[in-house]
Amino acid sequence: MAGISCRQISKKYGDLEVVKDFNLDVADREFVVFLGPSGCGKSTILRMLAGLEHITGGDLLIGGTRMNDTEPGDRGIAMVFQNYALYPHMTIKDNIAFGLRRLKTPEHEIDKRVAHVTELLGLGQYLDRKPTALSGGQQQRVAIARAMIKTPDVFLFDEPLSNLDAKLRAHMRVEIARLHKDLRTTSVYVTHDQMEAMTLADRIVLLNSGKIEQIGTPEEIYSTPKTLFVAGFIGTPAMNLLPLTAQKCSTGWQLSGKGLSLNVHAKAFALRDGQDIILGLRPSRIFPVAAGFSGLTLDGKVSLVEFHGDQVLASFALDDVELASLMPAEHRPREGEQLVFGFKEDDIHIFDASSGNSLRR
Structure with a gap:
C-alpha cells in the first residue's frame, strides 16, 4: 500500500495553466474523492497521477518515491475508466486476466486471482460470456476486477459510474464502498456527482478552475463550507x-x-x-x-x-x-x-x- 503526495503540481497546455500549485497528501488506505464541475481540472490531475498526462511543474510522490518521469505501468497504480475499455472479442475471464498474461504470470496463479476477484464482485457466472452480453453495471464490475487483479498500491477511478442509470449508479456506489472496506487500498476517485462523493469519500477535495476550494470530510464540506462556491455547489437542493x-x-x-x-x-x-x-x-x-x-x-x-x-x-x-x-x-x-x-x-x-x-x- 502507498500514500500519495502532490507538491505544487501544475499543468499547462501552451500558455494555458489548467492546474496551479496543487498540494495534497493522500494517506495510505484513504479514499479521496476529487469533486467539482466540468472543466475544474479533476480528471487532468488524476491522469497526471496515472502518468497519462505530463506534469508541467512540481513533484508527485507515491509511497515516498518521485514518480514524475516513471512510466504508468511502473507506478503501482490501476485505473478504472469512464468507458469500460473492455476487449469485445475476449471472454470476461480473458479481459480480467489480460494484464497478468502480458506480465507472463503463471496460468495457475492467474486462475487463482481471477477466482478471488470474481467472487468479490459477483462475476463468477459470467466468465465465459463476451462483454456485449453483460449489462452496463456488470461491465463496470469487470473493469474494476481487471484493475483489482494486479493488486495495485493505488486505485484511480475516473467517473466510473457516469454511463450508468440512476439505479445502477446507486448499486455500484454500494459495491465500490464495500470493496474499499475489504481491500483498504489507497484510492482516488473523480466525479462531478456530489452524491457519489458524499457517500464514498473519507475526504473530499472540491476543485474549481484548477484550484482547491476546500478539503474535508463529507460532513465538514456540507456543514462548514469555507467559500461561497462550496456552499453553492454542495447540497441538493442548493443553498x-x-x-x-x-x-x-x-x-x-x-x-x-x-x-x-x-x-x-x-x-x-x-x-x-x-x-x-x-x-x-x-x-x-x-x-x-x-x-x-x-x-x-x-x-x-x-x-x-x-x-x-x-x-x-x-x-x-x-x-x-x-x-x-x-x-x-x-x-x-x-x-x-x-x-x-x-x-x-x-x-x-x-x-x-x-x-x-x-x-x-
Missing part, C-alpha cells in the same frame, strides 16, 4: 443565498436588504459594520412556522411546489430573490399561499460578498 448588508446594533447585528431585515447575535462570525455579505441557509433548515415562533422569520408567498416523494420543495419569493424550503410532504403548502417561514440562527452561514470567503470564526 439559499441572500445578498445583505451587516450593520452593528444594540443587540448584535442587523442584516438588511431588499424587503428584509434580520436581527442576529452572529457571535460565530467576524463581521464589520457596513460590510456587504451573503447569507446562506439550506432549504432543509427553513420551514413554515406558526405565530409565536422564537427564531428568525421571513414572509413569503409560495410560487411553486415540487413533489419529491417523502418531501416537497416549496419556492417562495422575497422581493426579487427566490428562496426554497424543503419540508415533509404531509406539510405540503398550496401554491399562492402566504406563509411565515422560520429558521434558527445557528443554521445560517455568512460569507463576505467580495471575496466569497466564509466569515465563520
